[in-house]
Amino acid sequence: MAGRDNWDTGKTMSSLPLVFSAPHRGQPPRHLADLPAEQRAEAVAALGEKPLLAKQLSRHYFARLSVDPAAMTDIPRSARAALVTELLPPLLTEVRAVSCDNGATSKSLWRAHDGTLVESVVMRYDDRATVCVSSQAGCGMACPFCATGQGGLRRNLSTAEITEQVRAAAVTVRDGGLGPPGRLSNVVFMGMGEPLANYRRTVDAVRRICDPVPGGFGISQRSVTVSTVGLVHAIRRLAGEGLSVTLAVSLHAPDDELRDELVPVNTRWKVAEVLDAARYYADRTGRRVSIEYALIRDVNDQPWRADLLGSLLHRALGPLVHVNAIPLNPTPGSKWDASPKQAEREFVRRVIAAGVSCTVRDTRGREIAAACGQLAASDR
Numbered sequence: 296m297a298g299r300d301n302w303d304t305g306k307t308m309s310s311l312p313l314v315f316s317a318p319h320r321g322q323p324p325r326h327l328a329d330l331p332a333e334q335r336a337e338a339v340a341a342l343g344e345k346p347l348l349a350k351q352l353s354r355h356y357f358a359r360l361s362v363d364p365a366a367m368t369d370i371p372r373s374a375r376a377a378l379v380t381e382l383l384p385p386l387l388t389e390v391r392a393v394s395c396d397n398g399a400t401s402k403s404l405w406r407a408h409d410g411t412l413v414e415s416v417v418m419r420y421d422d423r424a425t426v427c428v429s430s431q432a433g434c435g436m437a438c439p440f441c442a443t444g445q446g447g448l449r450r451n452l453s454t455a456e457i458t459e460q461v462r463a464a465a466v467t468v469r470d471g472g473l474g475p476p477g478r479l480s481n482v483v484f485m486g487m488g489e490p491l492a493n494y495r496r497t498v499d500a501v502r503r504i505c506d507p508v509p510g511g512f513g514i515s516q517r518s519v520t521v522s523t524v525g526l527v528h529a530i531r532r533l534a535g536e537g538l539s540v541t542l543a544v545s546l547h548a549p550d551d552e553l554r555d556e557l558v559p560v561n562t563r564w565k566v567a568e569v570l571d572a573a574r575y576y577a578d579r580t581g582r583r584v585s586i587e588y589a590l591i592r593d594v595n596d597q598p599w600r601a602d603l604l605g606s607l608l609h610r611a612l613g614p615l616v617h618v619n620a621i622p623l624n625p626t627p628g629s630k631w632d633a634s635p636k637q638a639e640r641e642f643v644r645r646v647i648a649a650g651v652s653c654t655v656r657d658t659r660g661r662e663i664a665a666a667c668g669q670l671a672a673s674d675r
């Protein structure tokens with residue numbers, strides 16, 4: 296096919312197997328945030344304490360963002376230690392944090408109970424503050440341009456390991472760590488891992504993030520984005536959860552031949568099936584779907600691919616789609632590079648000309664390896 300002759304397929308990089316089920320490893324300790332609100336009272340009662348303390352404990356965690364027993368003055372002193380030890384165990388210890396973009400972006404590296412490393416990134420904008428969370432340690436989807444994908448899958452994160460990244464970010468934003476004190480407003484599942492391959496825990500985490508205080512953090516569902524390589528069955532399942540979260544699909548190529556290489560899960564579910572599932576999601580939820588497209592020089596940035604992308608998306612989703620063009624963030628040692636600005640502009644112009652809304656994503660965190668696909672790669 297046109298455009299294929301001038302790039303090396305990088306076979307050695309893309310030959311990793313697809314891994315859908317995480318290796319069985321020790322689970323992190325149980326945590327309040329693993330439990331739906333109704334089960335928290337039972338858990339507190341099982342510790343021999345009054346069930347209504349569950350609400351107080353939830354308020355400390357989800358509203359005050361605190362796990363400090365000394366601050367829990369509305370809980371009898373005698374009960375605090377046991378409740379905190381059993382239901383708010385430390386799950387993630389910060390190994391280090393680095394910031395850039397004049398202090399508006401901060402990346403944290405976390406160590407879990409078993410030594411597993413994960414990262415999250417907080418980004419402060421004028422009108423919002425966003426945390427990019429990891430849903431798995433590593434990733435089994437083997438995308439050759441993604442640093443996480445090249446490292447394989449270590450394990451799924453628990454629901455509370457995901458909400459802990461959100462809580463830490465909310466504390467940073469509240470306490471003015473990234474500029475004027477504010478409120479964490481957005482959560483994107485675009486850190487390490489394939490969220491829909493850790494389906495149950497991801498959906499539970501979304502509920503904890505969005506449930507009203509004190510059951511959850513009270514962040515609007517519309518301000519949460521779940522990004523996927525395109526696990527078709529899981530997209531359809533997510534459409535039935537009654538959630539209004541934004542679905543982002545990492546397409547990166549409009550044709551199966553190239554997408555088979557760039558997003559190896561395409562060998563299971565083709566572009567047309569992924570777009571069908573995206574349409575189903577948009578119809579069920581009324582939410583516009585985001586399409587992620589990392590522009591890679593001479594690989595997927597040809598004018599004809601822009602035209603094909605535009606016409607496919609227009610046909611499949613009409614007004615229910617927005618394309619985020621992302622300049623490739625080259626991973627160390629990769630022979631691939633971002634598209635030149637001129638090619639990027641032309642690509643976007645053509646997609647828009649096909650009647651599809653399209654913008655170039657502002658990329659934060661490049662100089663601290665906090666941009667797409669680089670999380671924790673340097674610490675393996």
Ligand code: SAH
Pocket residue numbers: 434436438440441442484485486487488489490522523524543544545587588589621622623624625626667668669
């Ligand atoms: N597994 C999910 C979510 C994690 S990655 C998914 O694939 O959607 C979040 C986004 O960053 C995806 O669109 C992914 O393809 C993109 N990405 C990964 N590595 C990148 C890189 N080096 N440059 C630009 N985007 C990248």
